[in-house]
Amino acid sequence: MIRQKATHVHWHHGNISRADRHRFLRQKGATLWFTGLSASGKSTIAVALEEALYERGKLSYRLDGDNIRLGINRNLGFSAEDRTENIRRIGEISKLFVDAGLLVLSSFISPYRADRDRVREQHRDAGFDFIEIHVDCSLETAEQRDPKGLYKKARAGQIKNFTGINAPYEEPESPEIHLHSDRMTLAEEVETIVNYMKDKGIIHID
Amino acid sequence: MIRQKATHVHWHHGNISRADRHRFLRQKGATLWFTGLSASGKSTIAVALEEALYERGKLSYRLDGDNIRLGINRNLGFSAEDRTENIRRIGEISKLFVDAGLLVLSSFISPYRADRDRVREQHRDAGFDFIEIHVDCSLETAEQRDPKGLYKKARAGQIKNFTGINAPYEEPESPEIHLHSDRMTLAEEVETIVNYMKDKGIIHID
Numbered sequence: 001m002i003r004q005k006a007t008h009v010h011w012h013h014g015n016i017s018r019a020d021r022h023r024f025l026r027q028k029g030a031t032l033w034f035t036g037l038s039a040s041g042k043s044t045i046a047v048a049l050e051e052a053l054y055e056r057g058k059l060s061y062r063l064d065g066d067n068i069r070l071g072i073n074r075n076l077g078f079s080a081e082d083r084t085e086n087i088r089r090i091g092e093i094s095k096l097f098v099d100a101g102l103l104v105l106s107s108f109i110s111p112y113r114a115d116r117d118r119v120r121e122q123h124r125d126a127g128f129d130f131i132e133i134h135v136d137c138s139l140e141t142a143e144q145r146d147p148k149g150l151y152k153k154a155r156a157g158q159i160k161n162f163t164g165i166n167a168p169y170e171e172p173e174s175p176e177i178h179l180h181s182d183r184m185t186l187a188e189e190v191e192t193i194v195n196y197m198k199d200k201g202i203i204h205i206d
Numbered sequence: 207m208i209r210q211k212a213t214h215v216h217w218h219h220g221n222i223s224r225a226d227r228h229r230f231l232r233q234k235g236a237t238l239w240f241t242g243l244s245a246s247g248k249s250t251i252a253v254a255l256e257e258a259l260y261e262r263g264k265l266s267y268r269l270d271g272d273n274i275r276l277g278i279n280r281n282l283g284f285s286a287e288d289r290t291e292n293i294r295r296i297g298e299i300s301k302l303f304v305d306a307g308l309l310v311l312s313s314f315i316s317p318y319r320a321d322r323d324r325v326r327e328q329h330r331d332a333g334f335d336f337i338e339i340h341v342d343c344s345l346e347t348a349e350q351r352d353p354k355g356l357y358k359k360a361r362a363g364q365i366k367n368f369t370g371i372n373a374p375y376e377e378p379e380s381p382e383i384h385l386h387s388d389r390m391t392l393a394e395e396v397e398t399i400v401n402y403m404k405d406k407g408i409i410h411i412d
Contacts, residue, residue, distance in 0.1 A: 015253055015254075015256065015257045016256050016257060016260050020260065021265075024260070024263075024265065025265070047221055050221065050222050051221045051222060054222050054226065054230070057230075059227075059230065059231070059306075059307075061302070061305075061306040063302070071298040071301065071302070072295050072298035072299060072302075089278050089295075092277040092278035093278060093299060093302065095277065096267070096269070096277070096278075096299065096303075097302075097303075097306070099267075100265075100267040100303070100308065101265075102306065
């Protein structure tokens with residue numbers, strides 16, 4: 001656990017409540033956390049889901065390993081310690097977006113179970129919905145796809161700490177949603193998630 | 207400047223554009239950055255502005271020194287180095303919210319001009335509006351108010367690095383909005399900001 005360094009701080013409560021935001025946006029904020037191997041299809045699904053939600057009048061925002069690493073987490077690398085801090089920060093940013101009323105689509109390899117569970121706890125402690133989505137795809141399939149040639153480079157020893165090759169991936173034990181991206185279509189994957197959100201009252205498709 | 211540690215990353219473009227978000231929310235995302243001494247009135251103005259915007263059907267979100275420090279920046283203190291990293295991270299978070307289409311009300315002492323200017327540059331480079339609001343109040347007035355008793359503690363040597371007492375505050379040289387909180391009413395302050403946003407086409411009050 002990270003320690004609380006700053007003292008003399010307390011939480012400000014604004015006049016606009018979470019309930020106000022839900023009414024305003026006609027949705028309940030929530031984090032949808034996509035975890036899986038590189039090239040498993042996380043970002044592809046998140047992009048398609050974002051569009052599907054937009055078409056239904058729902059406001060979402062995508063956080064992505066690539067765009068986050070060019071901004072707030074540009075001072076972090078891929079060591080186990082930096083990966084943990086990377087996920088901790090993303091978890092906190094996700095919470096801010098949920099507090100603002102948005103549907104956050106956080107798409108990160110996030111290979112360590114303990115890191116993901118900490119994000120889940122952070123959400124639970126704040127009373128926020130956290131939906132873990134395992135984008136499950138065999139290493140063989142991911143390595144065949146290899147759209148950026150990263151697996152090839154990792155096999156050649158040019159990338160260290162690459163998940164699945166020379167760094168571990170710890171699968172979720174009981175994710176809210178389990179997608180088998182090597183045998184489902186993109187449309188089926190999006191539909192599965194949208195239906196889950198409807199069932200849980202996170203979105204109400206008018 | 208902070209160095210880019212992670213390699214093999216690139217920016218993902220989703221199918222939902224910034225223009226789509228503006229149409230959807232009927233507003234242009236922007237960062238309103240409140241800077242000033244402790245007890246100058248930054249958070250009070252931000253809370254009132256948030257409410258005024260909500261009443262006009264505009265979606266904003268407040269980032270605050272206190273609530274950010276209990277979350278993402280809980281591993282930072284008040285040294286000059288930590289203050290710089292604190293502001294850098296908040297600048298990046300603000301950008302994410304602007305990208306999502308929201309009006310971000312970032313309320314932080316942010317005493318160093320260079321730190322604020324860096325956030326301004328980050329926004330400009332991304333094509334985002336950055337509105338610096340100097341909540342100007344004499345040290346005497348702030349110290350008289352002292353709602354949390356912090357000035358008293360700082361004078362007694364119980365708080366180190368307290369802005370205005372034993373740490374510097376560098377005033378903005380040309381802020382977009384300059385509020386004199388020791389001689390303006392809260393309503394006047396909010397109206398000044400709302401009018402600025404209307405003039406700049408950030409919000410269109412229907």
